[in-house]
Amino acid sequence: MKNFLLIFLGKLILKLSRLFNLGSGSTWPGHIAISINPNFTTDVLRKSKSKIIIIAGTNGKTTTSLLIQTILEGAGYKTLHNKSGANLENGIASTLLEGISLGGRLPFDFLLFESDENTLPNLLEQINPDYLVLLNLFRDQLDRYGELDSIAKKWKKGIYGLLEKSTLILNADDPQISFFSEDTRAKTYFFGIKSPLSGSSIAHGADSIFCPKCSSKLTFSQVFYSHLGIWSCTGCGLKRKTPQLSASSHYPLEGLHNKYNVNAASLLAKVLRIPQSSLNKSLTRFEPAFGRQEKLIVDNKSVQIYLSKNPTSLNETLSILNTHKATDVLIILNDRVPDGLDVSWIWDVNFENHLSKNTVISVSGDRLWDMSLRLKYAGFKKIISFPNLDDAIKNSLENTRPGNTLFILPNYSAMLETRKILTGKKIL
Template sequence: MRIRLIIAIWAAKLAAFLSQKFGWKGSSLPGVVARKLYQGTLRDLASQARKGVIMVTGTNGKTTTNNMIANVIKAGGFRIVVNQEGANLITGVTAAFVRYANWLGRINCDYALLEVDEASFPKVVNEVKPQIVVVNNFFRDQLDRYGELDKTVQLVRDALKSLPNVHLVLNADDPLVAQMQSTTGHLATYFGLASNQRNDGGTKQTRESRFCPHCGQELHYDYYQYSQLGAYSCNGCGFRRPQPDIAADEVETAGTMSRCRVSYPGGAAILSLKTQGFYNLYNALAAFTVGHLLEITTETILVGLLNYTPAIGRMETFIYKNKPAILNLVKNPTGYNEGLATLLNIKGTKNVFMAVNDNDADGRDISWLWDVDFEYLAEHHHNIEGFVCSGLRGEEMALRLKYAGVPLEKISVIKDMEQAIKEALKGPGQTTYLFSTYTALWATQKILLGLADKEVPHAQGLSSVS
């Protein structure tokens, strides 16, 4: 077995080298090569994590949450393996381990931190047994690939049931996630937000879950955070939002910063992030919860989260001619709605770029754009100077904006991505906000890097960590 593993590692590392040399992204290619040569590559490498494996799954926020956890654990002085770029299929997970392995197939790490795609989750846990699994949320995403949301939830639930012993970290505010404790029987720790924490109006959200996951009766909500996240209860079977073990209130945003007060068993503290977006507070709470379970000191957890910088397209900020440009990955209605809420919460005038592709990794079916609340955007278009639509389906994006009620004179379609981005950046707005689907993201970031500087966030207007 050792010889086959070594051969697979050498071939995979060669594939990675060639991929970089020829300028390909290739984040999963080494994993493809390794698994072709030796099917046990992932199992053998993952078993070398001394303290165990932590997985993050769910629809939105996997990459951000996983990287936040990585920052927290590194701040605690531990060595890690992490699929930082978001390659979350089984080949991408394998490639992450290959990257950290030496030429003899040995890995020196305490924890492996793995973001795992929901559909791939059963395959990955069949080979790697995690000690902790974080489930962020469940939303409709790529219907042509995943099918209906119930199917995705069942895939994750059944995979969790197959695990002999695992500690779940669950979003208390999402009924589709919170049910995982009772339906799997595993020990769970919950995180969530207190009521009335939004400082923006939010969009008219599509509610992904109206019915109780246990008995099927319609859920009653005291309030919503966004989509189906909020305080819910079922009059039929008594299922309700569990009391979070890690809870946040006093939410604040200023510039490119976010802040909240976190209550945890034994105390409370101020958590600050160098990134915006209301949904990122959920990601940070998940990471805080994992750090708390690993008995990392609260001060160390807070420092790790403060030092987190966004991965590609996760509210990544650039500076173009002294004006900010924010890049945001969008891939489903809920994520896009939250992006729109963040856009409209930014002070001053804005230029907007929207790239839509329909490659396999994006999902061929782009009908989900009609479930995004662009009507809310149209109602508040007065501070937006213009919308530049691009990508393989740029015309359909422009059509969607037209039917939402955005004035036609504000909409333009430019098929050439570089020209489209330049046009958006040159707009008169004080901020440029760039929305991009998955396969357009890398091209968009590459063009931005050639035109603008990456911003180093500052703690603008927020108190220091205490």
């Protein structure tokens, strides 16, 4: 009875907040539901027959979730997914409120939850997922998440508690992620990538270069990027498992990091026995999530937004910009709660190795001077700093010549702001 009222109330709030355009109301109905009944999520899921898929990792969870959703729906399944980066507990509860019937039923084949790194351990206490997709662990927002080792420890505990009916889809190339297969009752599958261009040396800023089991130094015969590659331990002999899948039929997005996302989704599709033809079709018609290589046309100019939120994701974005020989670049750095308050990570990004040093780079955001300073010390000669984001976007658009693309590299809250300015709509 209590939950019936909660569902009714939650749905009402969702409707009202949409009606008055209060940022689509994606998290606070869930927040209210949890504060009235802390077991709301568990209660609802206990009665549901839908299969649950959880996707976690520092980078790529939104894209991978959307890929999985596209593949499942392409195969004729009904899915519910916590959209708009609502990946904390209240966002997940809100998603349930949105999908549930007043009678408490969830008419979906699959529930897809992307989970924030800190939320995953709590979520695993409440929910035993049928499928858990783990992408990677990189350093990100040290002020909020703490050190990588301590997150990995918490994840390991959660994964240890999984039941036999669960299936783990793991990145073979990330030593920490791969190591989760050692201590679990769940079935495990591995994905990886293939890349002919990889070297064998670890670049600055790589994270997991020590054995997750014995702490000895790892050696890499191939490094794809950061600490992802073909690794083995010099101490205890732990080594990368051979992936069941390391190539997909089609990659709808650029960059090695997106190869991982696509391969993770493809491996899950295989495990779910989705026909290859259906999978191919879904990958071909896939459209990126907001701000993730999203293409827009604004004032007849082509714009592409690359969410770049930590050293690994910004490094990957810069190497894509290199292949495009980008000439028009706008970097926006904020330091709000969803971004992390600490921006020191920009000094771990290898700007030195990317882009011609004569590229005109515009800079804006709360921390525009920190970013301008970083670029100055990286040797860039044409840096334009804009304290006001509207000015930055307007000026960058004006200076982009017809036929060129303006590449915008924002971190999280900066991406939301940028999209709002470019499209006139709020997402969250």
